[in-house]
Amino acid sequence: MTNDLNPTIHGIRVDLAALQTIRHKCHPEVCRDCPSCCSRYVPHVSQSELDRIVGCFPIVARYTTGIKNDHGFKNVFEECDDASYCIDANEDESCVFTYAKPSGETLCALHSVALDLRISPVDLKPTACSLWPLTLSNEAAPELSIDKNWREFPCNTLSDNGSRMDAGIMNIVASCFGVSFLKQLL
Ligand code: SF4
Ligand code: SF4
Known part of the structure; x- marks a missing residue:
């Protein structure tokens, strides 16, 4: 209708x-x-979005160290009850993919990686964030x-x-x- x-x-x-x-x-x-949108909301991602993001972790880690541990990369996704995954937050409640520019702005590492790769940010960021x-x-x-x-x-x-x-x-x-x-x- x-x-x-x-x-x-x-x-x-x-x-x-x-x-x-x-x-x-x-x-x-x-x-x-x-507070920016990236510290206010916990985005959910589908399995395919998660796979795409994890595939870029080596490049994402150039922007944010929050995804690394002594053994490599952390699992920064929590399984949710609706068959999707939530992205972890830092202690200040900002998304684990945020990073701060020296001038103080908070940016998204996934967005920056997409621009580095010359792909559209909507092809890497969670749909909820692009929307x-x-x-x-x-x-x-x-x-x-x-x-x-x-x-x-x-x-x-x-x-x-x-x-x-x-x-x-x-x-x-x-x-x-x-x-x-x-x-x-x-
Ligand atoms: S990061 Fe951009 S879209 Fe999000 S609150 Fe700040 S200005 Fe708005
Ligand atoms: S994935 Fe990027 S745009 Fe989405 S909440 Fe995290 S930092 Fe913000």
């Missing part, structure tokens, strides 16, 4: 009104002095919406575009679901 406000595309129900509500641009310098501040529920009929706490992060602002979706939100949709998905949404 599809309607204008909640279209269903490729089996995903989209809360279009929610997506039109916000503007988003990731500027790690704006969350330097406050944020969008969210995809894990029901049989998943819904694409926005994080209910979006206002707490300085990289998200209320959109004044009316029914026009913000370029930053469109970019996330196109990266994660493809340009044709975005076109159907518009």
Whole structure:
């Protein structure tokens, strides 16, 4: 079933009104002095995402030593009850894949490794991270919406575009679901 406000595309129900509500641009310098999304949430990854990430550990370790121990690499994934895995957090609750630049910004080692490898970060990072501040529920009929706490992060602002979706939100949709998905949404 599809309607204008909640279209269903490729089996995903989209809360279009929610997506039109916000503007988003990731500027790690704006969350330097406050909790970033990477210290607020514990991302879940699927088995295939885990395998992809672990395959890059030797390069990831150039950015963050939190994944290493005396014998090689730690297991930084905990099995969850929904057949996915949670990524471990550091003592300060930041994701184990975060690292700090000398200037203070917190960055994602997986994102940096993807750029080093000249692949899209969405092909290495957990889907939940690539989507944020969008969210995809894990029901049989998943819904694409926005994080209910979006206002707490300085990289998200209320959109004044009316029914026009913000370029930053469109970019996330196109990266994660493809340009044709975005076109159907518009
Ligand atoms: S998406 Fe926002 S909260 Fe997350 S790292 Fe970027 S600026 Fe910080
Ligand atoms: S995997 Fe990367 S983007 Fe996701 S929470 Fe960890 S550091 Fe942040």
